[in-house]
Amino acid sequence: MPLTEAALPADQQQGQDYLWTLNFGPQHPATHTTLRLVLKLDGERVVEAVPDVGYLHSGFEKIGEHLDFNQYVTVTDRMNYISPMANNVAWHHAVEKLIGIELTPRCQYIRVIISELARISDHLLSTGAIGLDVGAFTFFLYAFYQREKLYDIFETLCGARFTNSYTRVGGLMYDMTPLVIEKIRTFLKEFPKTLDDMERLLNRNRIFVDRTKNVGLLSKTEATNRSCTGPVARASGVTRDLRKDEPYLCYEDFDFQVCCARAGDSFARYYVRMAEMRESLKIVQQATENLPSGPVDIGVDQRATLPDKGQVYNTIEGTITHFELVMANRGLEVPSEEIYAAIEAPNGELGFYVAGDGSNVAYRARCRPPSFIHFAAFPYLIKGHTLSDVVAVLGSLNIIAAELDR
Amino acid sequence: MADASVTDRIKQRFPEARADEFRGQSRIVVPAANLEEALTLAHGELGFDLLVDITCVDYLHFREARNRYGLVYLLVNTTTNDRLTLRVMLDEPQLTVPSAVPLWEGANWMEREVWDMFGIRFDGHPDLRRILLPEEFESHPLRKDYPLQGRGERHNFPVIARGEA
Numbered sequence: 256m257p258l259t260e261a262a263l264p265a266d267q268q269q270g271q272d273y274l275w276t277l278n279f280g281p282q283h284p285a286t287h288t289t290l291r292l293v294l295k296l297d298g299e300r301v302v303e304a305v306p307d308v309g310y311l312h313s314g315f316e317k318i319g320e321h322l323d324f325n326q327y328v329t330v331t332d333r334m335n336y337i338s339p340m341a342n343n344v345a346w347h348h349a350v351e352k353l354i355g356i357e358l359t360p361r362c363q364y365i366r367v368i369i370s371e372l373a374r375i376s377d378h379l380l381s382t383g384a385i386g387l388d389v390g391a392f393t394f395f396l397y398a399f400y401q402r403e404k405l406y407d408i409f410e411t412l413c414g415a416r417f418t419n420s421y422t423r424v425g426g427l428m429y430d431m432t433p434l435v436i437e438k439i440r441t442f443l444k445e446f447p448k449t450l451d452d453m454e455r456l457l458n459r460n461r462i463f464v465d466r467t468k469n470v471g472l473l474s475k476t477e478a479t480n481r482s483c484t485g486p487v488a489r490a491s492g493v494t495r496d497l498r499k500d501e502p503y504l505c506y507e508d509f510d511f512q513v514c515c516a517r518a519g520d521s522f523a524r525y526y527v528r529m530a531e532m533r534e535s536l537k538i539v540q541q542a543t544e545n546l547p548s549g550p551v552d553i554g555v556d557q558r559a560t561l562p563d564k565g566q567v568y569n570t571i572e573g574t575i576t577h578f579e580l581v582m583a584n585r586g587l588e589v590p591s592e593e594i595y596a597a598i599e600a601p602n603g604e605l606g607f608y609v610a611g612d613g614s615n616v617a618y619r620a621r622c623r624p625p626s627f628i629h630f631a632a633f634p635y636l637i638k639g640h641t642l643s644d645v646v647a648v649l650g651s652l653n654i655i656a657a658e659l660d661r
Numbered sequence: 662m663a664d665a666s667v668t669d670r671i672k673q674r675f676p677e678a679r680a681d682e683f684r685g686q687s688r689i690v691v692p693a694a695n696l697e698e699a700l701t702l703a704h705g706e707l708g709f710d711l712l713v714d715i716t717c718v719d720y721l722h723f724r725e726a727r728n729r730y731g732l733v734y735l736l737v738n739t740t741t742n743d744r745l746t747l748r749v750m751l752d753e754p755q756l757t758v759p760s761a762v763p764l765w766e767g768a769n770w771m772e773r774e775v776w777d778m779f780g781i782r783f784d785g786h787p788d789l790r791r792i793l794l795p796e797e798f799e800s801h802p803l804r805k806d807y808p809l810q811g812r813g814e815r816h817n818f819p820v821i822a823r824g825e826a
Contacts, residue, residue: 483767593733
């Protein structure tokens, strides 16, 4: 018997709410991170979902007004901690645009390599997690094993596995060593095999397809209207990809495709992410094989990047630049201007709106978090689906609570 | 990056608007009274269908700033890939602007965040509640007169024990 108000005894009907409320999270294994949903259910059907966010709010934007441009990169690591490298690149991309720094070709290539590796690592987690949530545990383990390899690459590159803080204003923390390139080459060789296995496991898996097809439908116009970007929008047929549409760094040099789907359901979002990993591999392959030689940091005469110790101790320009940047009453020369610059992060458009006031601390450091904007669309996507679909939609949006709440 | 014709067309409509460009980004400051019309114009005729972000800057300690708040709308035309930064300057006590939710559904949470962090009200917003901070919070922490380490709100929050919840 359907549970409706009319089904209740007459004396209970008046003003009686026949819907029942379910609290989902903030501590729930399927939310993966700390987020909370209040679901109004009619039997198993979700009538209304009210997200309650802010459990992980730690005032990152306020901290951004007190840390200098190089220090703040450590905070951006903790936003989307699944792909911290992409956040590092996004932050310094905005800062360098504000100051007006042109990067060296080698630095641009290395930044492309690390942001594409970060994209693979992010997509591995988000597709792995949706697999885990709908019951494909093996798939998740396949994905996580390869993420481990990526962490090894990052560790060899900069000494940190999770919180990399690899970029600096006008350069990078370290140059890429031959050992890193060797590890990347091994990864490029071995990863496609796992990717094939992963696709064979789920792409035509009846349980997985039934759970995700036609769930959480987002049309093309709705995707744009709700400010969705990245794989979420591309799965709905929006062809926008900042790597192609507003080429930053050196993305113009590479041959790759923008992956899109038309369906706009959870399966399409999973599928676009899987396809994007192959394209990222293509970019990493081209970038590592054509890595230009030369310095990674911009010249000492530009007074923006801390010179390495050899330069500081052995050249007068190095000593002066080091002094100029480190002394408290000196530092970077930043115009009193405001700028917005964005990159195509794994999750969508990740941009920073940075206002400078002449000092080397941002006057305002606004982050445009894709998770926040995608989670806003969640109540619309889940309406009318069943309770078990909540995790299938949530997983396909890839909500990272640290980025959601900042 | 938006060509000059976009900002010219907004200026034609609102002669008081000030347009400029910085590192290839076109920006325009419209008077607060014209905000709703300007957004409608951008969304409709000029085809800025993607609202990237709404944010705010508090100019309390900014050198030579004449207004207290600058509300920023970052818009993209997905057909031509033009970007436009539309700004409006606000001063106390007139901190209410019309909501952009009727034009872009995505404005919903962005406006809630601006209200939460800066205390700017959006007239016509369907559900203007705090979003990141708890309902009982009274200040707007991204304002420049709010200290980095807070004002002790944390101590004033009631502690709920497991049995009472």
